[in-house]
Amino acid sequence: MLAKLSFRNAKRQAKDYTIYFITIVLAVALMFSFHSIAVSEDIENLSQMMNYFSKTILVISMIIMVVMAWLINYTMKFMLEKRSKEFGTYQILGIEKKDISNIFTLENLIIGVFAFFVGIAGGTLLYQVFTSIIMKIFGQPYEIAIEFKIEAVGITAMYFFGIFLLVLWNNRRKIKKTKVYDLLYADKQNENNKIKNPKGNLFLFVISLVLLVCAYGINAKEFQDPNTMSGRNIMLAVLLLIVGIYLFYFSLSSFIVKRYLEKPKRKYRKDNLFLYRNLTSKINTMSLTMGTIAMLFTFIFIGGNVALLLNQLLNNEIDMGYPFEVMVSSEEEDLSKYQTYIEENSDVTDIYQYKLYQVPETGVYHALDGTSFEGRYEEGMDSVIGLSDYNRLREILGLEKVSLQSNEAIIQCMKTTETYFEAYRKQNQRMEIRGETLTIKEVKGDNFGQIYFNGYTYCLVVSDDLFNQIAEKNEQGDSEIGLQYKMIAQTKETTSEDFYNGLFDLIPTRIVKKTVEVNGEREEYEMEIYLGDVSTRGKRESETKSFFTIISFLAFYIALICMMAATTLLAIQQLSDSEKYKYRYQTLKKIGMDELATNQIILKQLLIYFGLPILLPLFLSIPITLSVANIFQIAVTLLEIWKIIGMTTGFVLLVYMIYFIATDIQFERNVNGE
Amino acid sequence: MKKILRVEQIQKYYGNKENLTKAIDGISFEVEEGEFIGIMGASGSGKTTLLNCISTIDHVSSGHIFLEDRDITEIKEEEIAKFRRENLGFIFQDFNLLDTLTIEENIALILTINRMPEEEIEKKTKEIARKLGISDILNKYPYQVSGGQKQRCACGRAIVHSPKLILADEPTGSLDSKSARQLLEIMEQMNRVMQTTILMVTHDPLSASYCSKILFLKDGKIFNKIEKGDSTNLEFYNEILDVLALLGGDIRGC
Numbered sequence A: 001m002l003a004k005l006s007f008r009n010a011k012r013q014a015k016d017y018t019i020y021f022i023t024i025v026l027a028v029a030l031m032f033s034f035h036s037i038a039v040s041e042d043i044e045n046l047s048q049m050m051n052y053f054s055k056t057i058l059v060i061s062m063i064i065m066v067v068m069a070w071l072i073n074y075t076m077k078f079m080l081e082k083r084s085k086e087f088g089t090y091q092i093l094g095i096e097k098k099d100i101s102n103i104f105t106l107e108n109l110i111i112g113v114f115a116f117f118v119g120i121a122g123g124t125l126l127y128q129v130f131t132s133i134i135m136k137i138f139g140q141p142y143e144i145a146i147e148f149k150i151e152a153v154g155i156t157a158m159y160f161f162g163i164f165l166l167v168l169w170n171n172r173r174k175i176k177k178t179k180v181y182d183l184l185y186a187d188k189q190n191e192n193n194k195i196k197n198p199k200g201n202l203f204l205f206v207i208s209l210v211l212l213v214c215a216y217g218i219n220a221k222e223f224q225d226p227n228t229m230s231g232r233n234i235m236l237a238v239l240l241l242i243v244g245i246y247l248f249y250f251s252l253s254s255f256i257v258k259r260y261l262e263k264p265k266r267k268y269r270k271d272n273l274f275l276y277r278n279l280t281s282k283i284n285t286m287s288l289t290m291g292t293i294a295m296l297f298t299f300i301f302i303g304g305n306v307a308l309l310l311n312q313l314l315n316n317e318i319d320m321g322y323p324f325e326v327m328v329s330s331e332e333e334d335l336s337k338y339q340t341y342i343e344e345n346s347d348v349t350d351i352y353q354y355k356l357y358q359v360p361e362t363g364v365y366h367a368l369d370g371t372s373f374e375g376r377y378e379e380g381m382d383s384v385i386g387l388s389d390y391n392r393l394r395e396i397l398g399l400e401k402v403s404l405q406s407n408e409a410i411i412q413c414m415k416t417t418e419t420y421f422e423a424y425r426k427q428n429q430r431m432e433i434r435g436e437t438l439t440i441k442e443v444k445g446d447n448f449g450q451i452y453f454n455g456y457t458y459c460l461v462v463s464d465d466l467f468n469q470i471a472e473k474n475e476q477g478d479s480e481i482g483l484q485y486k487m488i489a490q491t492k493e494t495t496s497e498d499f500y501n502g503l504f505d506l507i508p509t510r511i512v513k514k515t516v517e518v519n520g521e522r523e524e525y526e527m528e529i530y531l532g533d534v535s536t537r538g539k540r541e542s543e544t545k546s547f548f549t550i551i552s553f554l555a556f557y558i559a560l561i562c563m564m565a566a567t568t569l570l571a572i573q574q575l576s577d578s579e580k581y582k583y584r585y586q587t588l589k590k591i592g593m594d595e596l597a598t599n600q601i602i603l604k605q606l607l608i609y610f611g612l613p614i615l616l617p618l619f620l621s622i623p624i625t626l627s628v629a630n631i632f633q634i635a636v637t638l639l640e641i642w643k644i645i646g647m648t649t650g651f652v653l654l655v656y657m658i659y660f661i662a663t664d665i666q667f668e669r670n671v672n673g674e
Numbered sequence B: 001m002k003k004i005l006r007v008e009q010i011q012k013y014y015g016n017k018e019n020l021t022k023a024i025d026g027i028s029f030e031v032e033e034g035e036f037i038g039i040m041g042a043s044g045s046g047k048t049t050l051l052n053c054i055s056t057i058d059h060v061s062s063g064h065i066f067l068e069d070r071d072i073t074e075i076k077e078e079e080i081a082k083f084r085r086e087n088l089g090f091i092f093q094d095f096n097l098l099d100t101l102t103i104e105e106n107i108a109l110i111l112t113i114n115r116m117p118e119e120e121i122e123k124k125t126k127e128i129a130r131k132l133g134i135s136d137i138l139n140k141y142p143y144q145v146s147g148g149q150k151q152r153c154a155c156g157r158a159i160v161h162s163p164k165l166i167l168a169d170e171p172t173g174s175l176d177s178k179s180a181r182q183l184l185e186i187m188e189q190m191n192r193v194m195q196t197t198i199l200m201v202t203h204d205p206l207s208a209s210y211c212s213k214i215l216f217l218k219d220g221k222i223f224n225k226i227e228k229g230d231s232t233n234l235e236f237y238n239e240i241l242d243v244l245a246l247l248g249g250d251i252r253g254c
Helices: A002-039 A050-082 A084-092 A097-137 A150-177 A180-184 A198-222 A231-261 A272-321 A336-345 A364-368 A387-396 A415-428 A464-475 A497-504 A537-580 A582-590 A595-632 A638-672 B047-054 B077-087 B103-113 B118-132 B147-159 B177-193 B233-253
Strands: A326-330 A348-360 A381-386 A408-413 A430-433 A436-444 A458-462 A482-491 A509-518 A521-530 A532-536 B003-015 B020-032 B036-040 B062-067 B088-091 B165-169 B198-201 B213-218 B221-227
Touching (some): A002 A150, A002 A537, A002 A638, A050 A097, A050 A537, A272 A537, A272 A595, A326 A336, A336 A497, A348 A387, A348 A464, A364 A458, A381 A464, A430 A458, A458 A464, A497 A532, A497 A537, A532 A537, A537 A582, A537 A638, B003 B047, B020 B047, B020 B062, B036 B047, B036 B177, B047 B165, B077 B088, B147 B177
Parallel strands (some): A381 A458, A408 A436, B036 B198, B088 B165
Antiparallel strands (some): A326 A482, A326 A532, A408 A458, B003 B062
16 A cells, blocks of 8 residues: 555656656666677777777776766655655654655665666667767678677676665665654755855855966966876866865855845846845755766866867878878888788789988978977988979879979978978078078978878978989988988778788898996897888778777767766756745746746756856866867867867757756746646 | 725636536625725635635636726736736735745845836835834844744735735734734734725634724625724624624524
């Protein structure tokens, strides 16, 4: 009988917890699909790196369960609070506390088990989607087939019920400990909404802003130069950030009181009075939640941005550094064995051999002084390429040819350094190579394989006449001029990892004897030196793909669940308040506020509650991302950085909006409906 | 004197064909400006339904209610709230003060809803608080003051926007006798000094004795009507008791 009664009551209140239920189902679905990926052999076999993916998923799931535990515990607390009168009445009727807590446990178990199975069903579908995306990234064929990973169910069940039962047990204990009086009058207890020491709080508010600015400052300074970055200082910045965020929300109410509720002029304007009083009355209890949510969002924003930046960096690096499928560098003139191997093992469309000379520095590298590229030029040497070789390479890359007078030169550089070299050209107009003064005709930022292949970050293009002069001097034994033999090839299809390994084995080595002094004794050792270098786009791409998949999937997994948990919590808190403080809105309506205006007030109120915990993270994350992005600027342009910030922010706001709208609709229903 | 409220043959039915309840069964009466009218009756006599119909919270099944010359049964749904906040003031039994607002702000709330200029709101609120003797507790929150003070604040909220008619639903219902007496004296003063028209629903004879005219309801009909005239509160109180005895006697007679 009691079970029936209680179950009916639970059903009646179910509508308030729809959002909670959906979030749990989605969380289980996401977890299950990722666990399925973790145990999937197909995915593990894709590449060596994907092995780490599986292990990382299981670790991340633990973090996720902590967040979920927080959400479940919070929701159960709300459920208990809301049903306190009902449970109190049962106790007055003489029903034992033990039976009541049993009922509560049973109801929640039913919800949990139900959510789990719906989640597993949804997760099976999600797993198909994720697997097909991953397979597509790796260019593997994949047929959708309903596959059910029983191990994954086991792992998910273990994680989920482990946490769920723990939280449930904790709440069960709470019921047993409360007294009847507290249950019956739980909703009558007034929160002490007086702000203690408003002046001190205002001081704290200023301090919190100072802390946040300091956190940003330290962070910006550390990321200025990756070579001198100190982990300790970054930890300090993170710590300052967390303390600053919590302090901000703890002292925010005083700021609002000062801003909106002190002067009658502002206080009595439009709906300010009702709105801000509602807010400040709750913010003492809300500040902890808001602070936590804001902290989560700050890390989601920054983490998401950094993950995407990393992907962009790797992709750009491929475009910039590997415009040719095969690139061979050698100290020996004879490259025929490479050529034979390449022609035999791939479907070559173009193959070309040329020379690159190294001349003592021309001073062009000063263009990079004070940028994040400083110190990256090759020790005192600048690479020089002849015009006809350059044009032939451009032709292979599908770029238009360039022309050059004998007293002119072109700076060919990485896209990300183009502006620096352009500024240098405008300022200096000329440069000097081996005594010849040349006019810098233009700066080219096309992708030209300039990460240790055609020079590092840049090379100089000179007329064939000058190039031949340099070659002559080199042949005459000018020790200041260096020479590298280069070969590039383009193929129809992307080459495999095995192709690369075979190519790598062709590089001749020389054993060099070296001596070092250890504790005053001279020790001799042998070192194997490679007389050349090979790289392929195919090999680099497969490495990048694994990395891309791991980073982006894991970032998505953790960000989405944390976000859903945080937002659900906010929604539940608001909805439970909408029931608890229904009379406030009904009083407004009785004394003459129409439904439209009431709904507007509700919308405004929710905008404040949902807006506050996300505005600060937004404001914080953009400058912080920009400062972190500093170290990515080697291969990522500013425009791309802004695009990434836009994407992360857009995605988070979209999910947030969905929850916001759902909450608003339910809130209005609760207040307006009888 | 100017007629402020005219109720004409109103009826209010609940339920369906098989099981029809007539909450109000053909009631007509008139209220003149500056009157303090009381409505008495046992539970289920229809007094709260009548109040709800006049306050536009509920709709009549038939008949008309005129406030001044406007038929409030014909006001469009979207205009009702506006009509209510501009013309009516409410005093509820359980105060219905918002616990997030101070006493001053509770009074000012209705003015902000009416979008009165901010400077005037403060002036007006302070003035009403002075008249009601609650100037010294303006910065306190409802849970920090006594029941009587809360109810006076509720009066302030009902009157601050100078409504044409104040509707009070068992205003002394949750007050001790001393606070109730203080509140009634204030309502009487509001009625006499500020010429406010008040319509009060009550079942307490003592409260009713402060009124200038009383309607007794029974089974949705007007059972009796008495006027105070020149009699004192005590004489009027006894008169009320007589009518109530008659009402009760009739019930026993059924």
